Amino acid sequence: EVQLVQSGAEVKKPGESLRISCKGSGYSFTSYWISWVRQMPGKGLEWMGRIDPSDSYTNYSPSFQGHVTISADKSISTAYLQWSSLKASDTAMYYCARTHIVVVTAHWYFDLWGRGTLVTVSS
């Protein structure tokens, strides 16, 4: 089965570090980018950035650049999203999404989503 399996919910304190994961299966992990999308409670979707697992090249939304790090380990088909110092405002659901790219036309879209990882940051 083609799927993205995300790590479980996390409860952290402000200032703590965190890494959440997204494991792809049933497809060639290096043939698609992985994007991360934030959804704050009751709010809309925000694209955070993406990684190409084949070479670990990343792009970040200006809103998230410097606040999070996206990485990947292609040997285990897993992408990561990490924080070095969490804030209460990082409380949100985080989705990973497989990003299908059509190189010839430069079109791309999120065609497969994980179920999300809920991160709660509270003292």
Added chain:
Amino acid sequence: DIQMTQSPSSLSASVGDRVTITCQASQDISNYLNWYQQKPGKAPKLLIYDASNLETGVPSRFSGSGSGTDFTFTISSLQPEDIATYYCQQYDNLPQVTFGQGTRLEIK
């Protein structure tokens, strides 16, 4: 930054109605526009890509159109299972990737 203005923010319609949602970009994005459906408590799901292409397995009552700055998403005959929030998303110029604010669709 490219801004996406999606309207309406909420919509109430009856089963069988034709439903239309619009998304306007602040500058020309060609057809670099996708549409997603998010049901309560679930992850988003791709419905339409490249403004007008129906994703495999998505019912044909869903459709999209437009190019440049103005885009439309249509449900030709609303079904009870279509209750969700719908988002447009543009990706004209990495890293500028933005979603619309979302349209919450309810059954009247």
